[in-house]
Amino acid sequence: MSEFSGQTHGDTPAAKSAARLNDEMLSSMAPPTWRWYALAFVLGAVVAWGLYAFSYMVATDMSCTGLNRPVMWGLFIVSFVFWVGLSHSGTMVSAILRLSRAEWRRPILRAAEAMTVFSITVAGLFPIIHLGRNWTFYYLIPYPNQRGLWPNFRSALLWDAVAITTYIIGSTLFLYLGMLPDLAIARDRSSGWRRRVYAVLAMGWRGSAHEWSVYRKASTLMAALIIPVAVSVHSIVAFDFAVTLVPGWHSTIFPPYFVIGAINSGVAAVITLMIVIRKAFRLEEYLTPQHFDNMGKLLLVISLLWSYAYFVEVNITWYAHEPIEWEVFSFMANRYTPILALMILANTVLPISTLCFKRLRRSIGVMLTVSVLINVAMFIERYLIIVPTLSRKNMPFMWGSYFPSWVEISIAVAAFAGFGLLYLLFAKWFPIMAVADVRELKEREAEVRLGRAKLPADVKDEL
Amino acid sequence: METLGIFNDVDTAARAVEELIRAGFAEDRITSLTSVPYPDGVLVKREPRSWFRWVSLAGGIVGAATGFLLSAGTSWVYPVQTGDKPIISPYPTGIITYEFAMLFAIIGAMVGMFLEMGLPPRGGRLYDPSISDGCIGVEVSVASRDEIGRAEEVMKRAGALKTISEGTV
Amino acid sequence: MKKLTSPYTWGMVIDLDRCTGCGACVVACQAENNVAVCGKKEIAEGRNMHWLRIERFWVGEYPDVRVRFLPVLCQHCKDAPCEPVCPVYASYHNPDGLNGQVYNRCVGTRYCGNNCPYAVRVFNFYSHEWPPPLDNQLSPDITVRSRGVMEKCTFCVQRIRRAKEEAGGEGRMIRDGEVQPACAQTCPSEALVFGNLADPKSRVARLTRSPRSFKLLEDLGTHPSVTYLKGGGREHV
Numbered sequence: 001m002s003e004f005s006g007q008t009h010g011d012t013p014a015a016k017s018a019a020r021l022n023d024e025m026l027s028s029m030a031p032p033t034w035r036w037y038a039l040a041f042v043l044g045a046v047v048a049w050g051l052y053a054f055s056y057m058v059a060t061d062m063s064c065t066g067l068n069r070p071v072m073w074g075l076f077i078v079s080f081v082f083w084v085g086l087s088h089s090g091t092m093v094s095a096i097l098r099l100s101r102a103e104w105r106r107p108i109l110r111a112a113e114a115m116t117v118f119s120i121t122v123a124g125l126f127p128i129i130h131l132g133r134n135w136t137f138y139y140l141i142p143y144p145n146q147r148g149l150w151p152n153f154r155s156a157l158l159w160d161a162v163a164i165t166t167y168i169i170g171s172t173l174f175l176y177l178g179m180l181p182d183l184a185i186a187r188d189r190s191s192g193w194r195r196r197v198y199a200v201l202a203m204g205w206r207g208s209a210h211e212w213s214v215y216r217k218a219s220t221l222m223a224a225l226i227i228p229v230a231v232s233v234h235s236i237v238a239f240d241f242a243v244t245l246v247p248g249w250h251s252t253i254f255p256p257y258f259v260i261g262a263i264n265s266g267v268a269a270v271i272t273l274m275i276v277i278r279k280a281f282r283l284e285e286y287l288t289p290q291h292f293d294n295m296g297k298l299l300l301v302i303s304l305l306w307s308y309a310y311f312v313e314v315n316i317t318w319y320a321h322e323p324i325e326w327e328v329f330s331f332m333a334n335r336y337t338p339i340l341a342l343m344i345l346a347n348t349v350l351p352i353s354t355l356c357f358k359r360l361r362r363s364i365g366v367m368l369t370v371s372v373l374i375n376v377a378m379f380i381e382r383y384l385i386i387v388p389t390l391s392r393k394n395m396p397f398m399w400g401s402y403f404p405s406w407v408e409i410s411i412a413v414a415a416f417a418g419f420g421l422l423y424l425l426f427a428k429w430f431p432i433m434a435v436a437d438v439r440e441l442k443e444r445e446a447e448v449r450l451g452r453a454k455l456p457a458d459v460k461d462e463l
Numbered sequence: 464m465e466t467l468g469i470f471n472d473v474d475t476a477a478r479a480v481e482e483l484i485r486a487g488f489a490e491d492r493i494t495s496l497t498s499v500p501y502p503d504g505v506l507v508k509r510e511p512r513s514w515f516r517w518v519s520l521a522g523g524i525v526g527a528a529t530g531f532l533l534s535a536g537t538s539w540v541y542p543v544q545t546g547d548k549p550i551i552s553p554y555p556t557g558i559i560t561y562e563f564a565m566l567f568a569i570i571g572a573m574v575g576m577f578l579e580m581g582l583p584p585r586g587g588r589l590y591d592p593s594i595s596d597g598c599i600g601v602e603v604s605v606a607s608r609d610e611i612g613r614a615e616e617v618m619k620r621a622g623a624l625k626t627i628s629e630g631t632v
Numbered sequence: 633m634k635k636l637t638s639p640y641t642w643g644m645v646i647d648l649d650r651c652t653g654c655g656a657c658v659v660a661c662q663a664e665n666n667v668a669v670c671g672k673k674e675i676a677e678g679r680n681m682h683w684l685r686i687e688r689f690w691v692g693e694y695p696d697v698r699v700r701f702l703p704v705l706c707q708h709c710k711d712a713p714c715e716p717v718c719p720v721y722a723s724y725h726n727p728d729g730l731n732g733q734v735y736n737r738c739v740g741t742r743y744c745g746n747n748c749p750y751a752v753r754v755f756n757f758y759s760h761e762w763p764p765p766l767d768n769q770l771s772p773d774i775t776v777r778s779r780g781v782m783e784k785c786t787f788c789v790q791r792i793r794r795a796k797e798e799a800g801g802e803g804r805m806i807r808d809g810e811v812q813p814a815c816a817q818t819c820p821s822e823a824l825v826f827g828n829l830a831d832p833k834s835r836v837a838r839l840t841r842s843p844r845s846f847k848l849l850e851d852l853g854t855h856p857s858v859t860y861l862k863g864g865g866r867e868h869v
Contacts, residue, residue, distance in 0.1 A: 018498070018597020061779040062740075063757045068678030070751050072742035132740015132755065132780030139720045139739050142533060149737060150541060153534035154548055154555045155719040157741055162530075162559055166566040173573050185498055188592035203582040206590050208602070211580045212500040213509045218576040221516060225572060229565045236558065244747045245713045245852055390746060394849055395704070397687040398751035400678045439597075440499040443473075544636075544725040546715035547855075 018439060022185060025433040028281040029186065032428055043421040050414020053407045058134055064407045071390040071402035076130035079412045081382045082265070083123030083419075084164070084237050085258075086375070089266020090116030091171045092230040093298070094178075095223035104294050106437040107286040110182075111277055112270045113175040114432070118422040119269075120168050122415050127160065129411060156239045163229075163236040170229050174222050180205055180215070181436035234262040241385065248328035248389035257309040261378060264302045264347070268374035271295050273423075275368050277432060286433060289362035296361030299371070303351040310348075324394055332388035335401075339380045346377035465604045466611045467496070467589040468618035468626045476599035477506055479621035486617045488603055496590065496600030506599070515575030522571020523564045530563025531556060591627060598624065638727035639805060642787055643829035643857040644816065645839040646703055650823035651686075653701035657815035657824060658684050661705075664788060664814035666774050668760030679757045683785040684815055703824070705815070706731060706752045706785035707848060707856030714744035714753065722782070729829070729857055730787055738781040745782055749849050753784045787826070788813035808834040829857065 032040075057064055067074050090112035097105035128137045140161050142151050151158050184205040187198035205211065238258035241249040251257075271292065278287040317325050333340060351370055354360045361367065391401050404412070426432070445456055470476035476495065483493055495506035503509055534556045542550040577583075594600050601623075603614045615626040661667060661684045670680040687702040708731045715723045715731065722738035725731060745753040759779040762770060770776060773790040777783050795811035808827050816824040827836030839845075844861040 022596060061757060061759045062755075063677075063679065065757075067742075067755075067757065069680075069745065069754060070678070072745040072755060127741075130741070132742065132782075133738070133778075136739045139737065142537070149720065150537060151719055152543070152545065152716070152721045153538060153559050154545060154552050154716045155743070156717060157719040157743055159555065159558050159562070161719070162562045166562045166569075169566060170569045173569060177573065177576075181498065185595040188595035203577065204584045204588070205582065206588060206600075207497045207500075207594065208494045209497075209503075209507045209509050210494060211582070212497070213503065213511075214513055214515060214576055214579050216500060217513055218515065218572060221519060221572050222569065225519075225565060225569050229562075229569070232558075232561065232565070240743075244717065245749050245854075246746060393751055394749040394852070395687070395751050397685075397689075397702075397704075436499050443499050443501070543721050544715075544727075545718070545721070545723070546709070546713065546725060547711035548716045552716075 021439055021442065022189065022435060025283070025286065025435045025438065026186065026189065026431055028277075028427050028432045029429070036424070036428065040421060040424055043417045043424065046417035047414050047421060050411045050417070053410035053414070054129060057407050062132055064405055066403050066405040066408060068400055068402065070393050070398050070400050071387060073130070073386055073390060074402055075383075075404040075408040075412050076126050078379070078382045078386050079415055080123055080126035080130070081237055081258075081386075082379050083119045083126065083415065084234060085262035085265045085378060085382070086269050087116045087120035087123060087167070087171070087266065088230055088234055088259070088262035089268075089270045090114070090119075091174050091226050092116075092263065093267060093270060095174070095227050095230075098219065098223045099227075102294070103441055104291055106434055106441050107283070108270065108274060108291060108295070109178060109434040109437060110175075110432055111273050113171070113178055114423065114426050114430075115269060115273055116171045116266075117168070117175050118419050118426070120164065120171060121422070122419050124164050124168060126415070127157070156236070156243050159236045160240060163233045167229055167233045170226050174226050176201075177219060177222055178434060178437075179430060181207060182431040182434065185435055186431055231259055234259045246389060246393060247322070247324040248392075249385070251313065253309060253313050257306075257313060260302065260305045260309050261381060264299075264306045265375050265378035267295065267299050267302055268371040268378075271299065271367055271371040272375070275364055275371075277427070278364075281427070281432065283433065286438065289364075292364065292367050293358060293361045296355045296367060299351060299374070300355035303348065303355065303374070307348040307352070324392070328389050328392045331392045332384055335391075336384060336388060340384060343377045343380040343384065346373035347381065464606070464608070464611065464628075465589050465602055466614050466618075466626055466628045467591065467600050467602045468615070468621075468623035469591050469593055470599045470601065470618075470621075470623055473501065473505065473599055475622040476601050479601050479618050479623060480506055482617050482621045483601070483603060483614065486613065488605070488614060488617075492604045494602050496594050496602060498595045498597065506601070513579055515572070515579040518575025518578065519568050519572035522574070523568035525571075526567025527560050527564035529567065530560035533563070534559035589627060591625075593624075636727040638729075639830060640828050641729040641830040641857070642708070642792065643729070643827065643836050643840065643859065644705075644708075644787070644813075645825045645836050645845075645859045645861060647823045647825070647839070647861040648700075648702065649844070649862060650821045651701045651703060652821055652823075653686055653688060653699070654820065655686055656818045656820060657703060658682055658686060660814040660818035661785070663769065664771065665786070666770050666776050667783075668756070668758070668777075669762075669766075670760075674758065677757075679755075681754045681756070681760070681783075683752070683754065683783070685752075702860075703815075704750055704752060704848070705858070706787075707750055707854065707858045708785075708787060710855035710857065711853060713747040713749065713852075713854060717743045717747050719743075728792070730789060730792075731784075732789070733782065733784055733786065735775050735777050735781050735783065740780040740782065742782065749852055749854065753782050755782050756780060808836075 065074065094105065094109045094112050128134055131137055139149055140151050140158065180202065183198050183202040184207065187195055187202045190198060235255035238254040242251055242254035244250055274287050278284055314329065317329055350373060354366055354370055387402050392399055448455060468479060470479060480493055484490055490507060493507055535551045538550050589602055591600060601618060605611055605614060611628060618626055665683060667683055668681045674680055684703060684705040687704055689700045691698045691700055708729065710729065712725065712731050715725055719741060720737050720739055722734045723744045742755055745755055756777055756779045791811050791813065795806050799806045812826050816826040825836050825839055827834040829837050829840065831837060839861065840859045842861055844863040845859045846862065847856050847859060
């Protein structure tokens with residue numbers, strides 16, 4: 001692979017042949033190395049451990065968790081909200097950038113969209129893991145049955161189920177749509193059974209003028225359709241909390257605040273993944289500091305928005321000083337001071353102070369630190385929304401506390417490993433770079449002479 | 464009956480298309496096969512209108528009806544009182560209707576897209592894997608075998624690397 | 633769509649001035665409703681299964697210290713927060729104004745437990761067992777709840793059902809005081825009074841109109857069926 005590290009040769013991607021570009025961008029699909037196997041094994045082992053913990057919980061009972069009365073929701077729901085949040089980057093960022101014709105989006109698209117699909121898949125597992133009787137989860141599915149059961153569409157949990165199903169299907173189709181031309185390229189470059197699999201997935205795509213013309217319109221339409229779905233999904237997750245009577249949850253700012261939080265963690269996660277992919281597959285010349293600069297600006301905006309929403313939420317509660325609500329907030333601040341401080345540091349102070357500077361946005365090390373810390377902070381944020389609030393509900397006699405047990409921690413960690421494993425497999429089997437998209441941009445870049453300078457002129461997308 | 468010429472770059476392919484048109488082949492019977500999209504008219508011009516969005520809209524309407532019937536309809540048929548909420552509650556019904564409408568619209572968009580593209584195709588169609596590596600294909604569909612020969616000649620003259628009339632995706 | 637109606641609206645009055653905090657109601661409830669027996673460990677973990685609890689508050693500074701008791705059970709709210717959040721209709725409102733809980737529908741989301749401001753819903757974190765001969769005391773009228781489901785006070789719905797059958801057989805309404813949940817039946821100081829609120833002449837309806845009455849967390853607008861009485865010139869106690 002080392003002969004492809006083009007930077008050392010100093011030739012720009014624009015000067016390379018299409019075949020060479022294909023080779024480089026699809027290098028991740030080369031036969032796996034021992035490192036890949038080792039990583040897959042480690043991740044698989046963690047997932048297996050999580051499965052063991054889950055089976056243990058199902059086989060015995062829920063007393064092996066840290067849950068109690070009044071804290072009946074714990075790390076599982078925290079993880080659920082976190083993963084749903086993470087899933088908001090990909091599809092949404094990619095769709096927004098597509099609609100706003102931001103050309104720099106192209107190398108990021110695939111990684112972001114795949115992240116959405118895998119994180120929403122992981123997220124979708126948590127409500128089921130969380131159930132007291134997991135084996136009856138199908139009671140939530142509306143199908144005629146002899147049990148006399150029908151789900152209650154007035155419950156926010158059912159809205160969740162419907163919204164997440166919509167989002168899983170929608171974002172998977174969106175990923176597939178974006179990948180269609182690349183699957184055809186993968187088909188043409190492979191042989192044997194893999195070729196047959198790609199041939200089926202590519203649906204006989206040839207790239208005829210008619211196909212491309214429809215394809216471009218379909219991409220725009222899908223991008224326009226997926227954005228409102230993404231907004232609705234995290235709003236509905238926020239409804240789970242906001243529609244209740246629980247002091248601290250019953251807040252009208254929750255839906256937009258959750259959507260902002262989701263995009264915050266999502267954009268940060270895309271940046272983290274970009275760094276990992278760039279390093280792992282040596283795609284340094286496709287994911288350039290320019291991309292990190294742009295993503296950094298986006299992250300800065302979202303970070304400011306998040307800080308604003310958090311400020312509004314806390315400030316208004318503090319001023320009204322409604323006794324129970326204020327008890328929730330002061331309990332959170334007293335009991336969880338260190339992680340609360342870490343959350344504010346990593347979600348507000350650090351991003352705003354670093355991302356304002358171009359030099360820091362272009363530094364991979366800084367971006368890695370900031371983006372990872374933002375997701376740590378977003379995990380804490382969800383924990384602080386769920387656990388302290390339930391610990392201090394209306395009846396002071398029933399106040400309590402919660403700490404996750406080994407079962408819950410194992411499953412939460414296994415979710416990260418499971419996500420990593422899915423991603424690892426995806427990157428090996430499917431094009432992780434949007435090959436056709438990137439190459440399209442290269443094709444369109446031409447230089448025109450204007451006065452004494454040569455300037456790049458590129459033909460914009462038609463929408 | 465079709466024939467496919469493979470060209471090294473866009474310029475030669477575009478020249479071949481022009482030659483073909485000049486030689487009497489109608490433009491709507493010529494298509495380009497590329498691995499990256501080119502703006503309309505770079506190689507051939509295509510009808511800018513498309514109908515697959517209507518499938519998406521139809522999906523959305525069907526989805527909205529499904530969502531409404533599922534949430535409002537089933538509660539109405541089998542009313543269960545919960546917490547002084549109306550049996551047909553407006554907000555939940557709206558949410559479910561919306562989600563189903565979006566789901567079906569998205570599925571409709573994909574299905575419509577594939578229908579309009581005519582994918583997956585019924586029979587085999589001409590293709591060459593070199594297109595993925597940046598070559599440009601120009602495909603002409605013709606009525607008779609001697610027209611194939613004529614088209615192949617025009618394309619070869621214009622600089623085709625090869626012409627094929629067999630070999631499919 | 634047919635709305636079910638009923639001539640009964642069950643309700644309860646809890647006279648805090650009468651409550652001595654003896655805990656007989658808690659024990660009676662436990663015995664009547666197959667409520668699991670919990671030990672020190674489970675109670676320390678916050679996983680005890682009491683459907684009815686007596687909240688005890690110390691009021692004042694030494695030496696002027698008083699103790700106040702507040703028996704809290706499911707308030708059977710008219711606008712119950714627990715009901716609409718259940719995705720499978722395990723928690724629903726029955727025409728008698730009871731807040732029903734269908735155990736075998738419950739999948740264990742625990743959403744109802746979170747949304748109950750009174751925190752009276754208990755969840756089966758453990759698979760509770762009744763080793764012999766304890767199983768002999770289980771009531772055949774009531775489900776023994778499995779692990780992973782939510783349960784709570786039902787106002788002894790099995791007794792109400794039986795009384796309805798008896799009264800229906802005789803072609804009459806249930807008489808005031810004919811049916812009582814185990815807690816009210818046991819209360820030695822008659823602090824708990826149960827009856828039909830739809831009948832303005834019933835004892836419970838008359839007591840509900842007392843100037844001493846208040847509802848728990850009334851400001852939340854849940855409209856509980858349980859009314860508390862407190863005051864009446866004995867506030868200093």
